[in-house]
Amino acid sequence: MEDLRQIFNIDIENAELFKRALTHPSYTKERNLDYTQSYERLEFLGDAVLKLAVSDILYKKYPDYTEGSMSKIRSIVVSDAVLFEIAEKIGLSELIILGKHEEKQGCRKLESVCACAFEAVLGAYYLDGKFLELVNFINRIFSSYIEEVDKNFEKYNAKALLQEYTQSKTKTTPEYRIVNESGPAHNKTFEVEVWYGGDLVAKACGKSKKDAEQKCAYEACKKLGIAECQM
Numbered sequence: 001m002e003d004l005r006q007i008f009n010i011d012i013e014n015a016e017l018f019k020r021a022l023t024h025p026s027y028t029k030e031r032n033l034d035y036t037q038s039y040e041r042l043e044f045l046g047d048a049v050l051k052l053a054v055s056d057i058l059y060k061k062y063p064d065y066t067e068g069s070m071s072k073i074r075s076i077v078v079s080d081a082v083l084f085e086i087a088e089k090i091g092l093s094e095l096i097i098l099g100k101h102e103e104k105q106g107c108r109k110l111e112s113v114c115a116c117a118f119e120a121v122l123g124a125y126y127l128d129g130k131f132l133e134l135v136n137f138i139n140r141i142f143s144s145y146i147e148e149v150d151k152n153f154e155k156y157n158a159k160a161l162l163q164e165y166t167q168s169k170t171k172t173t174p175e176y177r178i179v180n181e182s183g184p185a186h187n188k189t190f191e192v193e194v195w196y197g198g199d200l201v202a203k204a205c206g207k208s209k210k211d212a213e214q215k216c217a218y219e220a221c222k223k224l225g226i227a228e229c230q231m
Contacts, residue, residue, distance in 0.1 A: 007090050010125060010133045017042070017127055019097075021120035024113060026099030039120035046123030049131075050078055053138040057146060076149045076156045077142060081211060083115035086141060092118055106186025111208055158218035165226050166196055174201070174220065176213045192216045 001015050004022075012018055025038040054077055058070040076082070087093050093114045098107055107113050125134045149156050166174050180191035192212040193203040202219035206212030 021124040030099040042120035042123035046119035080115040084111040087114035
């Protein structure tokens with residue numbers, strides 16, 4: 001709990017809440033505990049808290065942006081990929097309580113596990129009566145990510161741009177193919193190709209399938225000359 005308090009710089013009143021927020025379902029199953037003792041319910045709550053806080057930042061930061069524009073930025077900023085990066089950076093991933101098998105498999109380094117635990121901790125702080133402090137923390141941590149996504153939106157939205165382009169040209173969608181996976185289960189690298197009209201357009205690697213596909217789409221957009229992706 002002290003490690004968690006130092007990470008967020010927010011005091012903890014109900015330690016049991018935060019123990020639950022850091023407990024992976026594999027641990028509760030291993031110990032025959034009720035499912036409510038894992039982070040799943042708190043993750044549901046924390047997801048809503050995070051979206052509200054990020055929405056508030058976007059609303060105030062970009063007064064001229066449409067609802068659609070803010071929604072697109074928010075969807076990227078609160079994605080598992082970003083939450084995983086933050087959880088790793090602040091050291092939250094090291095505090096997750098896992099079952100023995102999942103620990104051996106390196107699950108604390110999985111994108112989805114870290115993202116869920118991060119959101120669950122936000123939910124715990126909300127229930128602990130620390131919403132205002134939490135909003136300040138989210139503002140401090142997420143502002144740079146929001147600015148990065150806003151500045152380079154086409155890079156993060158390349159899959160959607162590529163699909164809009166191909167559908168406008170031939171009413172077909174690009175096909176993504178995973179051609180190689182390497183590395184241990186907790187630290188895999190995926191190589192993806194994107195095909196369109198029977199031709200290989202681009203290929204790229206990433207630490208998750210989604211990441212590899214997004215990078216691949218971005219390379220394809222540049223190659224096809226899609227305006228929004230030109231440097």
